[in-house]
Structure formats: C-alpha cells, structure tokens
Amino acid sequence: MKIAVPSTPPGGLKALVDPRVGRCQVFTIVEVENGKIKDVKVVQNTAAYAFGGAGIQAVQLLINHGVNVIIGGNIGPNAYMAMQQAGIQFIGGVMNITVEEAVKLYLEGKLRPTGMPPWGPGPGMGRGMGRGYGRWGRQF
Amino acid sequence: MAAGDANSKPIQIAVTGGKGGTGKTTVALNLSLLFSRDFKTLILDYDVENPNALILSGIEQDKITFSRKVYQFIPVFKGDKCVRCGACVNACNSNALLLPREGPPTLFENLCEGCRACKLVCPTDAIEDGRKLIGEMHRVPLTDSLELLYAEIVPGFEKSGYMAMHLRRLEKTVSREGFEILVVDTAPGAHCDVLRALMGRNMALLVTEPTPFGEHDLRLIIDLVKLIGLESYIVINRSNIGDTSRIYNIADESGIEVIGEIPFDEEVFKSHVHSKPMVLHYPDSSFTRALTEIYGKLKKIIGDRLK
Ligand code: SF4
Numbered sequence: 225m226k227i228a229v230p231s232t233p234p235g236g237l238k239a240l241v242d243p244r245v246g247r248c249q250v251f252t253i254v255e256v257e258n259g260k261i262k263d264v265k266v267v268q269n270t271a272a273y274a275f276g277g278a279g280i281q282a283v284q285l286l287i288n289h290g291v292n293v294i295i296g297g298n299i300g301p302n303a304y305m306a307m308q309q310a311g312i313q314f315i316g317g318v319m320n321i322t323v324e325e326a327v328k329l330y331l332e333g334k335l336r337p338t339g340m341p342p343w344g345p346g347p348g349m350g351r352g353m354g355r356g357y358g359r360w361g362r363q364f
Numbered sequence: 365m366a367a368g369d370a371n372s373k374p375i376q377i378a379v380t381g382g383k384g385g386t387g388k389t390t391v392a393l394n395l396s397l398l399f400s401r402d403f404k405t406l407i408l409d410y411d412v413e414n415p416n417a418l419i420l421s422g423i424e425q426d427k428i429t430f431s432r433k434v435y436q437f438i439p440v441f442k443g444d445k446c447v448r449c450g451a452c453v454n455a456c457n458s459n460a461l462l463l464p465r466e467g468p469p470t471l472f473e474n475l476c477e478g479c480r481a482c483k484l485v486c487p488t489d490a491i492e493d494g495r496k497l498i499g500e501m502h503r504v505p506l507t508d509s510l511e512l513l514y515a516e517i518v519p520g521f522e523k524s525g526y527m528a529m530h531l532r533r534l535e536k537t538v539s540r541e542g543f544e545i546l547v548v549d550t551a552p553g554a555h556c557d558v559l560r561a562l563m564g565r566n567m568a569l570l571v572t573e574p575t576p577f578g579e580h581d582l583r584l585i586i587d588l589v590k591l592i593g594l595e596s597y598i599v600i601n602r603s604n605i606g607d608t609s610r611i612y613n614i615a616d617e618s619g620i621e622v623i624g625e626i627p628f629d630e631e632v633f634k635s636h637v638h639s640k641p642m643v644l645h646y647p648d649s650s651f652t653r654a655l656t657e658i659y660g661k662l663k664k665i666i667g668d669r670l671k
C-alpha cells in the first residue's frame with residue numbers, strides 16, 4: 225500500500241504535513257507492507273503552480289505513482305471527486321504533525337476516512353464550486 | 365444624418381460604474397430611451413450574470429423576437445477507441461481531465477474551457493464533440509426605435525467572459541442593421557469582463573455616487589478607461605446623498621469632466637418596483653430632468669461625429 229502525504233519541503237518522514245493537498249510543494253510517498261514502513265520517496269508536486277484544477281492534477285500525479293491513500297488537511301471539491309474516481313481513500317483534517325506521525329496514526333487505525341465533503345455533492349453543482357475548500361475538524 | 369447608412373458605424377457609448385448599485389443600468393436604460401427619440405438605438409446588457417435591463421424596461425419576455433442558445437464544446441470519450449495514452453490529460457491546460465486507473469479519462473465539466481486541445485492531440489480519435497449549454501442570447505424591441513440585446517448564463521457557469529464574447533459577436537451583426545447609437549451597459553466592477561465590454565467604444569459614462577465606496581470604485585474604473593484611452597465623462601448619481609466635492613476632486617485630478625448630476629429621486633424606487641422607466645412614466649421627475657440635460661450635452665458632443 226502506498227500512502228501520499230502532502231509535506232513541507234524538503235519532504236520525508238520528519239517533514240510536517242502540508243494541509244494544502246493541491247498546492248503543497250512536495251508529496252512524501254510512504255510504502256507500507258505488513259503494517260511496516262518499507263520505503264519513503266519524495267516527489268515534487270508539479271501541480272503546485274497550476275492556474276486552476278491543481279487538485280485534479282495533483283491527484284493524477286498520485287494515481288500515476290500508484291498511491292492508494294492520501295492523508296492531508298483540506299481539499300477542494302474537484303480533487304475530492306478525482307480521488308473518488310481513482311479509488312483513492314482520503315483522510316482529511318490532519319495537520320501540524322510530521323509525516324511519520326500521520327502515517328503511524330493511520331496504521332494504528334486512529335484516523336477516519338473522510339466522508340462526504342462539506343461543500344456538497346460534487347463539482348459543477350453550483351456557483352462557487354471549485355473555489356471553496358472543505359474543512360474537517362482535526363482528527364486527533 | 366448619414367449615420368443610418370448600412371456602411372456607417374453607430375456611435376458606441378458605454379455606461380459603467382465600478383461597483384453594483386450605483387444606478388448604472390437605470391441610467392443606461394433611460395438614456396437609451398432618450399436617444400431613441402432622435403436615433404435608432406440599440407442597448408446592450410453585458411451584465412450576463414445578472415441581466416436586468418429587460419426587467420427595468422417593463423417589457424414582458426414574450427416580446428422577445430430572437431433567441432439563440434450558446435453552447436461550449438466538451439469532450440466525449442469513446443471508451444473502445446481510447447488507448448489510455450494520457451495525451452489529452454497532459455494537453456489540458458485547465459486540468460479538467462483525469463486519467464483514472466481504468467477506462468478512458470474523466471471530464472470535470474466545470475473546469476473545461478472548451479479549447480479542444482484534448483481532441484486535437486488524441487492519437488486514436490477517441491474524442492467526439494459534446495456540448496454543454498452555457499446560456500442564451502435574446503433580442504427584444506423596447507420601443508419602435510429602441511432594441512435590447514442581452515444574454516444570460518446558466519446558473520453555475522462561471523466563465524461569463526465566454527458568454528460576453530458571443531454577445532459581442534451578435535452585437536457586431538445586429539448593429540449593422542442601421543443602428544445609429546449603441547448604449548452598452550457593462551457588468552458591475554472593474555474586472556476583465558468590464559474591460560472587454562469597454563474596448564472599442566467611442567466614449568464611456570462613469571456612473572458613480574458621492575459615497576466612499578463610490579469614490580473608491582470610480583478611481584478603479586478611471587484607471588481602466590485611462591489604460592485603454594477611452595474618452596469618458598462622470599455622472600454623479602444620487603448627488604444629494606453625500607459630499608460631491610470629493611468626486612469633483614477626483615474629476616480634476618484625472619482630467620475627466622463631470623457631465624452631470626442626478627439627484628436622488630424617490631420616484632426611481634417606484635419606477636423599479638413597477639418596472640416603469642423614468643423617462644416614460646415620470647417625465648417631470650427630477651431624475652428625468654437631470655438625465656435629459658445630460659442627454660443634451662451628449663448629443664452635442666457626438667453631434668459632429670454623426671455628420
Ligand atoms: S476542451 Fe480544453 S479545457 Fe476542455 S477538457 Fe479538452 S483540453 Fe481541457
């Protein structure tokens with residue numbers, strides 16, 4: 225299983241979780257096997273400076289890296305839909321801790337997957353969609 | 365006057381005002397009605413998110429003589445032809461496409477700009493033309509010599525500029541039908557949609573009011589008209605609700621003349637509620653008198669150019 229965590233630069237297990245999934249500088253991708261961290265990789269978020277649709281582009285990047293789970297703070301409605309399309313699980317409301325702590329909490333089953341986002345049923349459903357950000361309460 | 369000839373261009377007057385609620389549309393509509401007494405006039409409502417010139421005119425929708433729906437291209441993917449190469453996803457500047465783990469790409473319709481880049485780059489012709497409705501344009505005669513052209517985008521469509529571009533094309537065709545005067549009511553604000561509606565006009569009326577907000581927005585809109593070198597005149601609406609001297613200071617600083625003041629008039633409120641335009645139904649109101657005076661000055665300014 226591969227877990228991607230948007231991170232403050234330079235990324236890695238000791239980096240902090242960056243709450244902005246689409247606009248973070250780097251993703252730390254942690255490969256887990258039998259509940260243990262097997263490999264850690266840092267990838268540049270090429271979507272960070274996209275004009276629009278950064279969330280979708282970021283999700284595409286993570287799909288291409290074979291990611292199954294994303295742990296982060298907030299995402300926009302388009303990115304959320306993109307994750308659903310790709311079968312990626314999203315764990316929101318995680319911030320102010322290191323990547324390592326976030327992954328551990330997840331592996332210990334202490335983080336809940338994030339359900340339907342607070343901004344409604346999906347993109348294109350009304351004015352203002354794509355601008356707002358979903359905010360979930362902190363998870364720990 | 366030779367302006368009605370098929371090959372002479374109408375004089376184009378934009379009415380703009382920075383923020384909403386300065387009475388821009390009221391001025392534009394009533395001014396058009398005054399113009400239409402002397403000239404064949406076309407009024408254009410470029411506030412495609414909130415067109416209300418028709419409502420203020422009191423003319424019913426069933427008087428619309430022409431409507432055209434406006435669509436935008438969206439890609440439709442043929443799953444059997446798609447080889448999942450990802451070329452379309454990379455080509456899409458708006459990031460409206462996602463290649464999931466299986467099957468053809470998914471479109472995020474609200475991000476799609478309709479640029480067709482995806483279709484152009486697809487190596488297997490797996491993309492067909494789809495379309496989504498983004499709005500509708502309408503043409504309505506308001507009087508014998510005044511017609512209204514307006515557009516309305518579907519709720520939720522965010523790219524008003526795209527709709528305005530279509531309206532401008534229709535404007536070009538319609539204005540060749542011997543119209544002598546074009547009155548262009550812009551959207552509120554000082555953003556790029558407003559700028560585009562102002563481009564290529566002969567002059568602009570900057571409708572403002574003597575309030576701090578009015579002053580602030582007047583400065584923004586002055587920057588805009590200076591940027592494109594558009595001849596402009598300030599109209600102070602509701603001139604008796606605040607201190608006009610500050611507006612005159614801005615006018616002096618920027619070298620833009622105040623062409624007239626329109627006092628606050630309670631009948632304007634009635635006119636809105638009952639959709640009865642001021643110059644038609646309240647001819648003796650202070651509003652109508654003030655606007656008629658402004659009209660007289662404008663006629664003089666453009667008089668030479670119509671010859
Ligand atoms: S038409 Fe343009 S914006 Fe729309 S999906 Fe294709 S490439 Fe992207």
Ligand code: SF4
Pocket residue numbers: 441445446447448449450451452453468469485486487488489490491
């Ligand atoms: S470019 Fe054509 S073949 Fe390639 S992924 Fe897009 S639709 Fe499929």
